[in-house]
Amino acid sequence: QSALTQPASVSGSPGQSITISCTGTSSDVGSYNLVSWYQQHPGKAPKLMIYEVSKRPSGVSNRFSGSKSGNTASLTISGLQAEDEADYYCCSYAGSDVVFGGGTKLTVL
Amino acid sequence: EVQLVESGGGLVQPGGSLRLSCAASGFTFSSYEMNWVRQAPGKGLEWVSYISSSGSTIYYADSVKGRFTISRDNAKNSLYLQMNSLRAEDTAVYYCARVEEAVTMYYWGQGTLVTVSS
Numbered sequence: 001q002s003a004l005t006q007p008a009s010v011s012g013s014p015g016q017s018i019t020i021s022c023t024g025t026s027s028d029v030g031s032y033n034l035v036s037w038y039q040q041h042p043g044k045a046p047k048l049m050i051y052e053v054s055k056r057p058s059g060v061s062n063r064f065s066g067s068k069s070g071n072t073a074s075l076t077i078s079g080l081q082a083e084d085e086a087d088y089y090c091c092s093y094a095g096s097d098v099v100f101g102g103g104t105k106l107t108v109l
Numbered sequence: 110e111v112q113l114v115e116s117g118g119g120l121v122q123p124g125g126s127l128r129l130s131c132a133a134s135g136f137t138f139s140s141y142e143m144n145w146v147r148q149a150p151g152k153g154l155e156w157v158s159y160i161s162s163s164g165s166t167i168y169y170a171d172s173v174k175g176r177f178t179i180s181r182d183n184a185k186n187s188l189y190l191q192m193n194s195l196r197a198e199d200t201a202v203y204y205c206a207r208v209e210e211a212v213t214m215y216y217w218g219q220g221t222l223v224t225v226s227s
Contacts, residue, residue, distance in 0.1 A: 036214070038154070
């Protein structure tokens with residue numbers, strides 16, 4: 001049950017696009033299209049942003065998109081806005097386990 | 110409106126026990142899988158345990174296996190986490206979350222803080 005690997009931090013200016021990677025193994029990300037992404041603001045509960053690799057829940061901006069290639073999933077945020085500044089976590093099914101990434105702090109400059 | 114409300118957190122000594130509850134409303138509780146997820150102070154999210162809608166399938170993280178027990182009472186729309194042999198590293202905010210396909214957590218509670226300290 002090793003955590004998925006995410007960059008500790010990423011940053012971008014308003015209007016720019018950023019991508020957060022999430023690297024797992026052939027036992028988790030690589031084997032299942034069950035990857036989700038969560039946004040968490042300080043002191044708040046996580047919020048689902050992407051599920052099943054690339055699906056967006058209703059109410060989530062289409063500026064958020066997800067993809068996967070091999071053992072690596074990615075979250076892309078386009079047209080960065082100040083309110084996007086938060087921590088982001090990926091999560092993958094891994095058979096009889098669920099594994100999160102270590103989290104990425106997004107700073108909007 | 111979907112609501113998940115955790116309770117039962119608090120201060121407990123190392124080696125002690127605590128039972129967390131999660132009261133669900135606004136949806137048909139018996140139709141949904143549930144997860145417990147925790148977050149240590151200043152740290153990332155950590156999955157703790159999963160239970161299927163009927164309670165017949167249960168998974169645990171290695172870090173809590175043998176010490177924690179997840180259960181549910183569909184008649185009472187409630188999810189539970191019995192935590193025994195608590196350690197300092199179990200200190201965290203514990204969230205319950207409604208789940209689809211194990212990792213799609215649409216709805217989360219506000220969390221309950223568990224502090225393990227002497």
